[in-house]
Amino acid sequence: MTDLAQKKCVACEGGIPSLTKRDAEAFLTHTPSWTLSEDAKSITRNFTFKNFKEAMAFANRIGDIAEEEGHHPDLTVSWGKVGVHLTTHAVKGLSENDFILAAKIDLLEK
Secondary structure (H helix, E strand, O other): OOOHHHOOOOOOOOOOOOOOHHHHHHHHOOOOOOEEOOOOOOEEEEEEOOOHHHHHHHHHHHHHHHHHHOOOOEEEEEOOEEEEEEOEHHHOEOOHHHHHHHHHHHHOOO
16 A cells, blocks of 8 residues: 555546445554544544644644545544544545645644
8 A cells, every 4th residue: 555645536426336344444543643433434533732723723734635535524623722623424434545645744743
């Protein structure tokens, strides 16, 4: 598997199966800071910051990447915290796009 952060999300209109739990777990080895849901239909990660302003700035940076990739996470922003929830609604579960976006979000920390 190539470096996920170097890949580009591919538009997904559905009609393909979501990743199996085994496949999702394999992708998760490349994004180990993320947590796979019990049903293997989503991944999540929480980030912490010094204040609301930093959290909001980080959420906006995620938004920029999401727009570039055409794949959009669900974000929760609160004082000093950003929660990121990734799933591919069109396939009702996970796709490679979720892990590509997760890898790109991980790079924001560096």
